[in-house]
Amino acid sequence: xxxxxxxxxxxxxxxxxxxxxxxxxxxxxxxxxxxxxxxxxxxxxxxxxxxxxxxxxxxxxxxxxxxxxxxxxxxxxxxxxxxxxxx
Ligand code: SF4
Numbered sequence: 001x002x003x004x005x006x007x008x009x010x011x012x013x014x015x016x017x018x019x020x021x022x023x024x025x026x027x028x029x030x031x032x033x034x035x036x037x038x039x040x041x042x043x044x045x046x047x048x049x050x051x052x053x054x055x056x057x058x059x060x061x062x063x064x065x066x067x068x069x070x071x072x073x074x075x076x077x078x079x080x081x082x083x084x085x086x087x
Contacts, residue, residue: 006044006045007044007047007048009035009039009047010035010038010039010042010047010050010051011051012031012032012034012035012038013031013055014058014064015054015055015057015058015059015062016034016038016051016054016055016058017029017031017034018058018062018064018082019054019057019058019062020034020037020038020054021034021081021082022062022067022078022079022080022081022082022083023074023078023079023081024078024079024081025037025038025041026038027081038050057074062083067080067083069083
């Protein structure tokens with residue numbers, strides 16, 4: 001029987017901190033507190049995928065200095081916390 005791989009937490013790097021803050025998934029800046037918020041709203045089985053997806057979103061679209069909101073699939077639902085003045 002194969003071992004199930006169950007993640008025990010989410011990685012919170014600079015991209016995940018920035019993107020999830022802008023999306024309104026957290027109001028925290030401390031990585032430990034950000035993780036606490038994210039694991040409440042993202043199902044555990046999706047933690048690994050969500051981490052990779054958010055990092056790539058941060059690298060390709062939701063850039064630190066100038067997020068490309070015009071080409072973002074999340075624009076309709078994103079409150080753009082901390083990003084409006086940087087467009
Ligand atoms: S709409 Fe803009 S601020 Fe929101 S996730 Fe997309 S790129 Fe980032």
